[in-house]
Every structure is written in C-alpha cells, then in structure tokens.
Amino acid sequence: MIILEDVYYKYDPEGIEALRGVSLQIREGEHLALIGPNGCGKTTLIRHLNALLLPASGKVTVGGCNTNDPTHQADIRSLVGMVFQNPDNQIVGVTVEEDVAFGPENLRLPTVEIKKRVTEALFRVGIPELAYRNIENLSGGEKRLVAIAGVLAVRPRYIALDEPAAFLDPDATKRVLDIIDKLHSEGVGIIHITHNMAEAALTQRIVVMNEGRVYLDGTPREIFGKAGMLQKIGMQLPQITELLIKLKESGFPVRTDIVNMEDALEQIRSLASKFKD
Numbered sequence: 001m002i003i004l005e006d007v008y009y010k011y012d013p014e015g016i017e018a019l020r021g022v023s024l025q026i027r028e029g030e031h032l033a034l035i036g037p038n039g040c041g042k043t044t045l046i047r048h049l050n051a052l053l054l055p056a057s058g059k060v061t062v063g064g065c066n067t068n069d070p071t072h073q074a075d076i077r078s079l080v081g082m083v084f085q086n087p088d089n090q091i092v093g094v095t096v097e098e099d100v101a102f103g104p105e106n107l108r109l110p111t112v113e114i115k116k117r118v119t120e121a122l123f124r125v126g127i128p129e130l131a132y133r134n135i136e137n138l139s140g141g142e143k144r145l146v147a148i149a150g151v152l153a154v155r156p157r158y159i160a161l162d163e164p165a166a167f168l169d170p171d172a173t174k175r176v177l178d179i180i181d182k183l184h185s186e187g188v189g190i191i192h193i194t195h196n197m198a199e200a201a202l203t204q205r206i207v208v209m210n211e212g213r214v215y216l217d218g219t220p221r222e223i224f225g226k227a228g229m230l231q232k233i234g235m236q237l238p239q240i241t242e243l244l245i246k247l248k249e250s251g252f253p254v255r256t257d258i259v260n261m262e263d264a265l266e267q268i269r270s271l272a273s274k275f276k277d
C-alpha cells in the first residue's frame with residue numbers, strides 16, 4: 001500500500017504550492033489513472049511515490065516505510081518504478097542491454113542474475129531483438145519500451161508512468177497500453193498519468209487533480225458521470241460519453257454514465273431497435 005497523508009510541496013520557497021494537502025491510498029495491484037489540467041500537480045505527486053521528492057509537510061509511506069527516512073529510500077525505489085514523461089531523461093546506457101541492466105546493477109545482484117533479469121524484462125515488453133542496439137538509434141516508441149523494461153528489471157510492485165503514450169503514433173501507443181494492461185494483470189500496481197480520457201476510462205480508478213489537490217476519486221463511470229464538475233476545471237469527457245450526453249440532450253432515452261465502446265453500442269442498439277420498422 002502507498003499512503004499519502006496531507007502532503008504539501010513547493011518547488012520554490014517563494015512560489016506557489018504544487019501540492020496542497022493531498023491524501024490518497026493506492027493499493028497493490030490497482031490500475032489507477034491520474035488526470036487533471038496542466039500544472040495541477042500530477043508529475044509532482046508521482047515523484048513523491050518513490051522519494052524523488054519529499055513532502056514539505058505531511059507524510060508518504062510505501063509498504064510501511066516513510067519516504068523521508070533515508071535508510072528506506074533504496075527499498076522504496078525498488079518497490080515503486082518510475083517511467084518519466086520523456087524517455088531520453090531516463091537513458092543511462094549506450095546499448096539497450098546496458099541500459100536495462102542499470103537498475104539490477106544498482107541492487108548489486110550477481111552478474112548471472114542481472115543477465116537473467118535483463119532478458120526477462122526485454123521479453124516482458126516484447127523487444128528481445130533490440131538487446132544489442134544502440135539506444136540513440138531507436139524510435140520514440142522503442143525508447144519508451146526500453147524505459148519500461150529498465151523499470152521492470154528491478155521487479156517493482158508498483159509502476160508510475162508519466163504520460164506513457166505521449167508523442168507516440170497509434171501503433172506504438174497500443175503497444176505501450178497493452179503492456180501496461182499485461183503488467184496490471186500480472187499484479188503490478190499501475191499509476192498512469194494521462195491526458196487521454198479514453199485511456200483513463202480503461203482503468204479501474206481515476207483520481208482527478210486540480211490546483212494541487214485531489215478533486216475527484218472514483219471509478220471511470222463515477223468520474224465521467226460528473227460531467228459538470230469535469231467541465232468546470234476544463235477537462236474533457238471521453239468522446240463516447242460526450243456522444244451519449246448529446247443524444248440525451250436531444251431527447252433520446254440513453255444513459256450517460258457510459259465510458260466504454262461496448263456499453264455505448266448496447267445503448268445505441270437498444271435505442272435503434274425502438275425505431276425499427
């Protein structure tokens with residue numbers, strides 16, 4: 001369990017608070033989407049999950065360890081892996097293999113174990129053939145997969161990903177999202193920052209932040225059922241939800257707390273059947 005209790009954070013003593021009293025519990029194995037307007041504190045929040053940032057006040061505990069305690073920080077970083085928004089900021093090796101080995105090397109594991117973990121991690125993200133390639137020559141999507149493999153090689157129990165599909169084409173996006181799904185099904189806790197509402201709708205829980213605070217927290221259906229509250233802070237709805245709301249406003253009897261294609265189709269089919277013949 002990751003527990004944040006009334007966490008405040010400021011980058012600059014003169015500046016505004018990036019986090020203003022965030023309290024949140026994240027269970028192991030959960031797939032959570034973190035959404036909210038630009039600058040609301042999403043990246044700042046996930047950097048608190050593995051002690052990259054420490055709260056100015058309040059407390060973050062990961063697996064029972066306080067992130068403020070320097071003796072626990074290495075353990076916490078093994079428990080919570082972090083995939084940054086820009087994979088270039090995460091690259092430490094020249095070749096893919098070297099890069100993915102960095103985490104297990106830091107754990108001072110025996111060479112045989114390091115090799116095993118690198119091979120396993122590259123297989124898990126589906127890129128064993130890239131092992132000996134120079135990272136500089138990889139595409140943005142491939143670099144993202146290498147970054148995820150590097151995190152997996154440490155075998156964390158949670159992974160926080162900062163907009164993992166940003167700047168990727170649809171194929172690369174699908175590949176990354178499929179891997180996230182697979183990791184979730186294997187029991188890894190996922191904290192997934194996204195600006196894409198359709199992506200958020202596929203998770204189990206959505207936390208919406210606004211101005212450094214948790215604004216809403218619930219299932220996708222609960223969150224996107226609060227269209228007015230989301231629009232108030234400039235957030236969009238998934239297109240499917242928006243379509244159903246427009247149909248309802250036009251007088252059609254449809255439910256609007258629908259976030260996935262299957263349920264939307266069901267609604268539209270049942271509506272269409274009423275107008276048949």
Ligand SMILES: Nc1ncnc2c1ncn2[C@@H]1O[C@H](COP(=O)(O)OP(=O)(O)OP(=O)(O)O)[C@@H](O)[C@H]1O
Nearest residue numbers: 011012017018036037038039040041042043044045
């Ligand atoms: N390194 C930094 N130095 C100073 N202020 C920062 C720094 N990083 C972020 N901030 C400020 O902290 C606040 C929260 O920023 P943060 O990056 O966490 O937001 P975000 O929700 O991730 O935004 P985005 O959707 O644009 O990525 C913003 O006001 C931002 O300007």
Ligand SMILES: [Mg+2]
Nearest residue numbers: 042043044162
């Ligand atoms: Mg951010």
